[in-house]
Amino acid sequence: MLHQIVGGRFVESYSKLLPFQPTGRDVLDYCNSLLLILHRSSVPSQYYVCNPATKQCVAIPMNPNHLDPIYAVLAFNPVESPPNNTNNNYKIVRFASAASTASVTHPPELDVFSSVTGKWVNHPVPLQPEPELYGFKWLCKSVYLDGVLYMLSYTKYLLCFDLSADNLNPRAVKLTNKGKALGVGFIGMSKDCFYYSNHVENAILVWSLDHDHQWILKHSICIDDFVWFHHRRILDRYRLSPLLMPCALHPSSEVIFIAIPRLIFSYNLKTNQFNVFYILQENRI
Incomplete structure (x- = not known):
């Protein structure tokens, strides 16, 4: 609401x-x-x-x-x-x-x-x-x-x-080609810094770009942690874990938003804490 x-x-x-x-x-x-x-x-x-x-x-x-x-x-x-x-x-x-x-x-x-x-x-x-x-x-x-x-x-x-x-x-x-990436990925900005993120094999990876246009790996979020966090009730039931994709960055906090259809997680990159940010109602698209 x-x-x-x-x-x-x-x-x-x-x-x-x-x-x-x-x-x-x-x-x-x-x-x-x-x-x-x-x-x-x-x-x-x-x-x-x-x-x-x-x-x-x-x-x-x-x-x-x-x-x-x-x-x-x-x-x-x-x-x-x-x-x-x-x-x-x-x-x-x-x-x-x-x-x-x-x-x-x-x-x-x-x-x-x-x-x-x-x-x-x-x-x-x-x-x-x-x-x-x-x-x-x-x-x-x-x-x-x-x-x-x-x-x-x-x-x-x-x-x-x-x-x-x-x-x-x-x-x-x-774009950095470490591992097998799913799709093109996501670009965003937080605290006046540029970031690129993508789902690569069994992790959500987050990179920054230095002044020489070289990629620096900043964060690695294990996909298995999402499954454990949600007690397999959503990710395993719908087999959506391969579809987990980064979709946004918080502009002033170290938080990344990661989505699957009908569901958005927030993940704190400092505390490694997950939260369910938004769940789409059953009758909505």
Whole structure:
């Protein structure tokens, strides 16, 4: 019930700012208190950036070259906004439509909207190694930290773009391949540090990235501990332990959230304590 109350208040806090009634699928991204929302039914589709705390909402002009506007992410850090200025300094970033068909002669491109200029700017972003990365697909989940936007590609590379540089200084970092990983994994931020996590063999592993773009293993959580913690009532009954995947990090505490269908655990990385954070009702999807 508490989750429903808090969730309802949060939805109400931004839905009142919009000229239409949004659904959950209309929220494309969230970054440091700002929401990126897409009005899909308008013609053409329309982006909105909302700040529920200050009750501000801005309509963003759609780039006419965006055939599919849903693959967009938000980059915002309050520290980068001018002091005593109510206007937030943020950027909207999306791959141009040519990204999935990029080649050596036609590298992928990023379209970046700046709230300062009010304009979209197109940036070619040549990435190495070319044979593995060109023609890639990417995950919508992103992390924005210290001016750099991090994204994951399905080819198991971390893509890094410096939004403060004119050429975006594109970089591709191979994901750590220790053991047999399930899927691409998860990126997140906690206490102003960047982390990557994935289910690898019989553990949930958590890495950080150093200044030389080398992976450092920080935590290893044994999957068997989840089974023991839940007395085999859920994980064994539905045989879902292979589906345990990291899904979020607490922004200010050393807590990682790990999910299976219908259930989310919280795990304290300092105390090694599990808790059931959320259980979806039987009649809900």
